[in-house]
Amino acid sequence: MSSVRIGGSAEDRIRNGARWTRIKRSARLGLLFAAVVEAIIPFAAQSADDLKLPASFRHWYHVNTMIIDKDSPLFEAMGGMHNVYINSTGEAALKKGGPYPDKTVFLVDLHEFTISDGSYVEGPRKVTAVMLKDKKKYAATGGWGFQAWAGGDPSKPLVTDPTKQCFECHQPKKDQDYVYSTYIP
């Protein structure tokens, strides 16, 4: 049985660094949350605002899952299994394709994965990323605040420049209120 381990810790990813040109390509590839991109940007990370890691997201509505594999140009930046959730505030809007009311939160729980004989199996957490809707507070970034935490650890925020690290890749989805995820019945 062949077995391949995909990705290391979020910290490894940060050390590896990445090319912004690579991140630019992300838009056309249907990224769910470019917020995760910051996981590889070698900044000294500080929380830029009061965005918090939600404690209960595993009980939220599971929107979809996406895997970014080693064949993707995004692998270095965002490789892994992306489990996407939404809080109850945004559920009705998700089914309509947006726009989303204030206090909507999307969350990506990004995990490593292993491949064994063609089965892609979920592994440990790499990064947890959120986007929180507040039209006034985050007007400069489409009404969304962005943050992410290495390993899902609230003491390890990663986003210091939400415009550059997150919002630039979400701009092409303006017609979906800057959200890549769509409702899958």
Place this chain on the structure above:
Amino acid sequence: MSSVRIGGSAEDRIRNGARWTRIKRSARLGLLFAAVVEAIIPFAAQSADDLKLPASFRHWYHVNTMIIDKDSPLFEAMGGMHNVYINSTGEAALKKGGPYPDKTVFLVDLHEFTISDGSYVEGPRKVTAVMLKDKKKYAATGGWGFQAWAGGDPSKPLVTDPTKQCFECHQPKKDQDYVYSTYIP
């Protein structure tokens, strides 16, 4: 951009048929729910008992996701993206690795997926499968009742012989109360 569509409808799978020897291999590959296997068995399907398709499972706890790709020997039988959920009755037991109390339900929501430049993106539903714990009623199959529905359609049950179609592949996981899924924090 390369794009590959994986899998057809559940009905297509049934027409394709499958080899039981292939299903036998499933145990060592960490299958989550062999119940899904029946989607490819060309029986005239009738619901063998009163197992029902849960209406609200998208609000249940998302246990994990697994993809079975075309490189897997299980692809013909179970190819797709397996989103696994558990009802609230079983959550505490999941975190301990079982055993599970009566009325626990595990559910696999099996979807097609497409691959674009190394990104595996969730598509439409193929099959929804459940296993329901009732130690007395389902004593002959490890205390679990099994059923699945083509396309998630309650009028299209697929399991007619739960021992052969489902339980035989779950037997190797007796030490986890016949459940393949494990808790991923």
